[in-house]
Amino acid sequence: xxxxxxxxxxxxxxxxxxxxxxxxxxxxxxxxxxxxxxxxxxxxxxxxxxxxxxxxxxxxxxxxxxxxxxxxxxxxxxxxxxxxxxxxxxxxxxxxxxxxxxxxxxxxxxxxxxxxxxxxxxxxxxxxxxxxxxxxxxxxxxxxxxxxxxxxxxxxxxxxxxxxxx
Numbered sequence: 001x002x003x004x005x006x007x008x009x010x011x012x013x014x015x016x017x018x019x020x021x022x023x024x025x026x027x028x029x030x031x032x033x034x035x036x037x038x039x040x041x042x043x044x045x046x047x048x049x050x051x052x053x054x055x056x057x058x059x060x061x062x063x064x065x066x067x068x069x070x071x072x073x074x075x076x077x078x079x080x081x082x083x084x085x086x087x088x089x090x091x092x093x094x095x096x097x098x099x100x101x102x103x104x105x106x107x108x109x110x111x112x113x114x115x116x117x118x119x120x121x122x123x124x125x126x127x128x129x130x131x132x133x134x135x136x137x138x139x140x141x142x143x144x145x146x147x148x149x150x151x152x153x154x155x156x157x158x159x160x161x162x163x164x165x166x
Contacts, residue, residue: 003046006135010039010118012106013072022108024158025070033162037114042138043123047081051131058139061146062124065107068150069121073105080122082130111141 004010015021020039024031080103103122110116117138126132134142 002044004041004044006042006138008041010041012118023072025073025105029165031158031162031164033159035116036159037116039108039116039118040111041119042109042117042134043119043126043132045082045126045132047083049082049126049130049132052133054128054131055139057143058134059124059128061142061150062107062127064146065109065142065150066121066124069105069107071106071108071118079103080125080129082126085129109138109142109145111137117141 002012004012011020013021013023015034019034021032021034024033103120105121107119107121107123108116109119119134119138123132123134127134
């Protein structure tokens with residue numbers, strides 16, 4: 001997985017004009033749009049992580065959000081690269097894995113002042129299994145968003161003129 005510093009500007013997917021784009025999978029199709037608010041990276045750890053105490057409430061919130069969001073879904077899976085991952089010690093687990101250790105998408109968490117955090121879906125695994133300590137603003141926003149349901153459906157940050165492919 002790529003490494004991006006926490007709270008750096010997200011620029012992973014761009015269109016022909018080098019504008020950041022997002023693709024949100026919804027039950028009836030996809031929504032394509034150029035975000036109108038800034039995206040900030042969180043949890044793009046590469047192959048390392050400095051551990052700290054695990055926040056069980058944050059893990060639960062991240063799992064709730066990841067269960068309902070499908071942003072920038074890939075065609076394959078990305079597995080945890082952090083050394084000695086407890087979930088990938090056997091070859092069988094590496095190929096089958098679990099939903100938490102097979103990343104195939106991103107999640108979005110709305111924060112204050114119009115900011116939206118962009119994280120790999122594996123972020124819940126990184127917090128729980130490796131003690132990853134995300135920025136406090138992201139952790140607070142995640143818990144608040146999950147308490148409201150954490151569903152993406154037609155999120156408030158999708159502009160009304162977004163292209164919809166149903």
